[in-house]
Amino acid sequence: xxxxxxxxxxxxxxxxxxxxxxxxxxxxxxxxxxxxxxxxxxxxxxxxxxxxxxxxxxxxxxxxxxxxxxxxxxxxxxxxxxxxxxxxxxxxxxxxxxxxxxxxxxxxxxxxxxxxxxxxxxxxxxxxxxxxxxxxxxxxxxxxxxxxxxxxxxxxxxxxxxxx
Amino acid sequence: xxxxxxxxxxxxxxxxxxxxxxxxxxxxxxxxxxxxxxxxxxxxxxxxxxxxxxxxxxxxxxxxxxxxxxxxxxxxxxxxxxxxxxxxxxxxxxxxxxxxxxxxxxxxxxxxxxxxxxxxxxxxxxxxxxxxxxxxxxxxxxxxxxxxxxxxxxxxxxxxxxxxxxxxxxxxxxxxxxxxxxxxxxxxxxxxxxxxxxxxxxxxxxxxxxxxxxxxxxxxxxxxxxxxxxxxxxxxxxxxxxxxxxxxxxxxxxxxxxxxxxxxxxxxxxxxxxxxxxxxxxx
Numbered sequence: 001x002x003x004x005x006x007x008x009x010x011x012x013x014x015x016x017x018x019x020x021x022x023x024x025x026x027x028x029x030x031x032x033x034x035x036x037x038x039x040x041x042x043x044x045x046x047x048x049x050x051x052x053x054x055x056x057x058x059x060x061x062x063x064x065x066x067x068x069x070x071x072x073x074x075x076x077x078x079x080x081x082x083x084x085x086x087x088x089x090x091x092x093x094x095x096x097x098x099x100x101x102x103x104x105x106x107x108x109x110x111x112x113x114x115x116x117x118x119x120x121x122x123x124x125x126x127x128x129x130x131x132x133x134x135x136x137x138x139x140x141x142x143x144x145x146x147x148x149x150x151x152x153x154x155x156x157x158x159x160x161x162x163x164x
Numbered sequence: 165x166x167x168x169x170x171x172x173x174x175x176x177x178x179x180x181x182x183x184x185x186x187x188x189x190x191x192x193x194x195x196x197x198x199x200x201x202x203x204x205x206x207x208x209x210x211x212x213x214x215x216x217x218x219x220x221x222x223x224x225x226x227x228x229x230x231x232x233x234x235x236x237x238x239x240x241x242x243x244x245x246x247x248x249x250x251x252x253x254x255x256x257x258x259x260x261x262x263x264x265x266x267x268x269x270x271x272x273x274x275x276x277x278x279x280x281x282x283x284x285x286x287x288x289x290x291x292x293x294x295x296x297x298x299x300x301x302x303x304x305x306x307x308x309x310x311x312x313x314x315x316x317x318x319x320x321x322x323x324x325x326x327x328x329x330x331x332x333x334x335x336x337x338x339x340x341x342x343x344x345x346x347x348x349x350x351x352x353x354x355x356x357x358x359x360x361x362x363x364x365x366x367x368x369x370x371x372x373x374x375x376x377x378x379x380x381x382x383x384x385x386x387x388x389x390x391x392x393x394x395x396x397x398x399x400x401x402x403x404x405x406x407x408x409x410x411x412x413x414x415x416x417x418x419x420x421x422x423x424x425x426x427x428x429x430x431x432x433x434x435x436x437x438x439x440x441x442x443x444x445x446x447x
């Protein structure tokens with residue numbers, strides 16, 4: 001963990017364990033002591049409770065306010081959409097020269113290339129680029145080895161049909 | 165139109181058969197059977213090689229719109245994650261190929277036959293490999309269920325898809341009808357897919373990522389990040405326009421994940437590997 005933080009500092013990342021910004025609850029939700037369904041329930045937060053977001057662990061988000069701290073279901077939250085929100089900005093944006101969002105119309109889309117609606121409709125094929133992309137393809141075996149390196153274990157899970 | 169007439173005639177002939185005597189010439193019957201087979205093929209889907217060929221044409225167009233990110237380590241990383249996920253699906257042997265587009269737009273695309281692209285603008289807003297896996301798996305689901313072909317079929321150039329299935333379009337030598345079909349296929353990305361196809365891809369994406377051993381909350385986490393972006397930003401305009409509302413998608417995933425995914429919450433998200441691989445590809 002210390003290595004990750006060191007690496008993050010080295011590259012100017014804000015690691016996920018740091019404050020990510022603010023969010024509010026979109027429904028009444030239980031505040032848990034730990035990120036598990038059967039963990040102790042500390043209190044129930046009413047809808048529209050404003051919280052500071054600390055960390056996400058799978059389906060749980062660690063939150064705090066002046067009066068409490070604990071874990072709530074991640075999907076009981078909506079992240080606040082303001083420029084202060086760190087979520088989604090791990091420092092990679094500056095690394096890859098991606099302008100930050102928040103300004104409307106910050107990208108001019110009158111050029112020939114780009115992924116706007118008009119540009120897609122008028123796209124000209126670049127078969128050479130597809131050839132070049134193929135050079136990055138990996139074999140099934142290579143992918144499997146890499147997954148094992150990450151301790152990923154294949155699971156047998158059925159698709160689920162729509163509920164709503 | 166001619167095929168419809170032929171079909172009608174064949175049907176009439178078939179209906180008349182029991183009443184008629186069986187002394188109809190054998191040759192005529194053979195001919196009728198062959199016609200029926202031909203008409204049936206016109207109504208069936210294009211085959212897999214045709215699907216791949218059409219998808220490659222569309223992929224070339226997408227790459228004409230936005231270039232590939234010139235960063236082989238990052239490209240290889242995305243391919244490793246995607247190829248592993250592909251092995252967890254019902255179409256593991258398609259020529260799957262994954263790529264990062266050098267564009268600040270926040271979006272992802274898949275073309276028929278298994279080419280999947282994610283923009284740099286979306287990639288840098290992710291926080292873990294599980295999030296990347298969730299997005300790739302969502303896109304792969306469109307390929308698995310042939311959502312784009314269905315969208316083309318609903319469009320103005322549906323006939324061309326039938327012609328391709330019916331071998332009436334030459335696949336080599338620059339048949340202008342093929343170019344037209346590829347253009348129609350590319351326009352689907354400006355128009356968007358059917359809402360229900362997006363919901364289905366969300367459900368399948370979560371399952372495929374979980375099959376790959378990832379934290380199943382990767383895709384919802386990305387959607388939650390996108391939900392907090394300013395919808396007035398031009399970089400999210402097309403993605404927002406072509407997809408159902410994020411509140412709605414997240415609500416549905418909330419329902420899905422509450423029904424039996426609790427046991428998978430311990431699966432790795434690989435935040436550190438994601439950060440390391442992207443940093444390694446830094447220029």
